[in-house]
Amino acid sequence: EADIYQTPRYLVIGTGKKITLECSQTMGHDKMYWYQQDPGMELHLIHYSYGVNSTEKGDLSSESTVSRIRTEHFPLTLESARPSHTSQYLCASSELGQGRDTGELFFGEGSRLTVL
Amino acid sequence: ILNVEQSPQSLHVQEGDSTNFTCSFPSSNFYALHWYRWETAKSPEALFVMTLNGDEKKKGRISATLNTKEGYSYLYIKGSQPEDSATYLCALTDSWGKLQFGAGTQVVVTP
Numbered sequence: 126e127a128d129i130y131q132t133p134r135y136l137v138i139g140t141g142k143k144i145t146l147e148c149s150q151t152m153g154h155d156k157m158y159w160y161q162q163d164p165g166m167e168l169h170l171i172h173y174s175y176g177v178n179s180t181e182k183g184d185l186s187s188e189s190t191v192s193r194i195r196t197e198h199f200p201l202t203l204e205s206a207r208p209s210h211t212s213q214y215l216c217a218s219s220e221l222g223q224g225r226d227t228g229e230l231f232f233g234e235g236s237r238l239t240v241l
Numbered sequence: 242i243l244n245v246e247q248s249p250q251s252l253h254v255q256e257g258d259s260t261n262f263t264c265s266f267p268s269s270n271f272y273a274l275h276w277y278r279w280e281t282a283k284s285p286e287a288l289f290v291m292t293l294n295g296d297e298k299k300k301g302r303i304s305a306t307l308n309t310k311e312g313y314s315y316l317y318i319k320g321s322q323p324e325d326s327a328t329y330l331c332a333l334t335d336s337w338g339k340l341q342f343g344a345g346t347q348v349v350v351t352p
Contacts, residue, residue, distance in 0.1 A: 129284075160342075167245070168330070168342040183339070215285070229275065229287035230340065 128152055131216050131233035138206055139241050146201045146236045148216030157199040158230065160215040161185060168215065174199060206240040213237045243267060243333050247343035254321045254350045261317040262346040264331030268312035273334040276305055276316055279345070280327040288316075288329075321350045 129150040138144055150157070155176045160168040160183075170183030174193040188210070189203050199218075203210055214237075217230040246265045254260045266274070273292045279285040289298040294309040302319045318325050328347045332340040 158339075165250075165344065167344045168332075170339055170341075173339065184341075229290055230277075230285075232277075232284040232286075234282070234284045 129216065129218055129231050129233045131214075131236050133236060134234060135237050135239075137239045137241065140205075140207055142206050144203050144206055144238070146214055146216075146238070148199045148201070148233055149197050150199075150218045150231070151197060152218060152231065153196065154218035154220055154231070155196065156219045156228075157193065158217045158219075159183070159189075159191060159199070159201050160217065161187065162213045162215060172201065206238075208240045211238060211240050243335050243341040245331055245333050245341050245343040247329075247331050247346050249346060250344065251347040251349070254318075254325075254348060256321060256323060256350055256352045258321055259317065259319045260321055260348070261315050262329065262348075264314045264316070264343055266312050266314075266331075266333050268310060270336055271309045271312075271333075272336070274307060274314050275330075275332040275334070275340060276314070277330040277332065278327045279330055285330060316346075318348070321348075323350050323352055326350045 132147045157174045159172040161171050162168045169185035171187040172191040174180050180191050189201050191201050213235050215235045216233040219228045219230050276288040277285040289305045291307040296307040298305050304317045307314045328345040330345045331343045
């Protein structure tokens with residue numbers, strides 16, 4: 126069973142607030158990812174990391190930022206939340222393979238954000 | 242960005258019936274295809290990772306086939322049960338090693 130945790134699961138917040146979505150994994154995985162999903166749509170990669178101090182932007186542009194100071198922790202921050210940020214955010218991790226990775230992703234249960 | 246298409250978007254199945262649905266993708270520069278099952282209020286879980294043309298994988302009553310030359314994969318559920326109700330996601334590994342997901346097929350199995 127995967128050991129990757131996200132908090133909060135649900136968050137309703139007003140416009141302009143700063144929020145941090147937490148993601149932690151206990152599997153020692155080097156690769157971590159943040160996906161964003163709107164209802165009925167695909168999961169879109171917004172950030173990823175290949176290890177400590179490594180962060181990259183994904184395919185979907187996002188105003189959020191991430192950090193990777195510890196292997197197990199990959200928080201996502203929105204400095205000033207807006208209604209357009211309302212979405213579900215999924216964190217995932219995988220082992221670091223050689224070359225292009227075919228390893229499976231292990232997902233958290235998601236954080237559903239609503240910005241009023 | 243790879244175009245990964247899943248069809249149908251949703252389907253309803255009577256308990257005990259078998260069903261299948263499709264994932265289509267560009268056949269050029271194929272590297273790997275993933276299937277995930279995502280139950281409501283839970284996290285997506287990997288079902289299969291497939292890399293070779295003609296691959297067939299099976300887990301219990303669920304199986305998948307892969308045709309990389311024509312760019313499609315089928316997922317089959319034999320003798321559907323209510324616990325099979327979930328959204329089934331297909332994802333393709335792109336040239337950068339990242340996964341590109343389809344929008345999913347939502348399966349509802351009714352008793």
